[in-house]
Amino acid sequence: MEQALRTRLADGTYPVRTLFPTRPALRSEFGVTGFVVDAVISRLIADKLIASVPSRGTYVLDPADPASRPERLGPDMTGRDRVEKVLRARMADGTYTVGTKIPALKRLSKELGVHEWKVRQAVRRLTDAGLMMSVMGQGTVVTDPRAPSTGSRHRVNVGGRQETWFIPRPGVTPASHVRDVVTQRLSDGTYPPGARLPTRSALAEEFGVSESPVRNALRQLKEQRLILNHVSQKALFAAPAPERKPSSEVLPDQASA
Structure with missing residues (x-):
């Protein structure tokens, strides 16, 4: 933990004259006790890296800059500005x-x-600048303003693997977006014929919406x-392939939601 914090202080992840992460935030991130966090912070203060x-x-x-001493600090940049500066630095150095x-x-x-809403503000500013794109139910991806994304699909690197994200059409409702994405997944085999679908709550969490638009979207797909x-299993399933079961047939225990 201590070495990671010293590295971040040295490489500018935590810029000079900005607020250092709080003790609760550090305990949560590194999974250590408050005693350990206090001890590390005390050593960083003793080395005049933070105050x-x-x-x-x-x-x-900044140990080399007396103007950064706490008694001479001016108004702190807002949390949003700090987050934006960190994100821009990570995009510049190739982290993102x-x-x-x-x-x-x-x-x-x-x-x-x-606070999370400060991060949202920073991401919104970077999105407005064309440096990022947030996709409902998927997350936020780094973009190049010189080559804006076109079409409804976008290839994204997620933890080293390539995923296809579906970009909602302008003005599309959450229910319509959920319906379009699930339809695409049924078509491309992400949800194979007969496969059990994620629960409504799981889909709501994935798409960042309440269960109501998910329920509406799934109702349309059932129609x-x-x-x-499937009532007995209390679950939704991708319809069997036409060649294995005519569309007029249903599972023995099928019922409408």
């Missing part, structure tokens, strides 16, 4: 390359010790007989 300012928090210092999904906003908020509801 605590009463009623304001703990700040990152074009076409790569960035960590979840909740994870970034814990790492950087700021189209693309998915079937």
